[in-house]
Amino acid sequence: MGESRMLTRDQDTCPHTEQRPVENRSIGPDGNEVVDVERVEFSTMDDIDLHRVKCRLCGKIGYYSGAARAFYEDGIKSPGISGLE
């Protein structure tokens, strides 16, 4: 029934980032390996084509340039988006 898009966030409140644990391995002063787990912020904006990104949490579309936005939202072609048509 209906769409099953897995959107978990509201576009207005979504930070378009998520925290993920990343392991930092290093050798400690005693010569043993030390593993630090750090939470790092990653963008959740994935490329959907040459000039657009989409947040996988909230579905918000982002553009790499004003020219790309004008093309997709208003159909305005300009030299900045050559290759899209």
Ligand SMILES: [Zn+2]
């Ligand atoms: Zn988002």
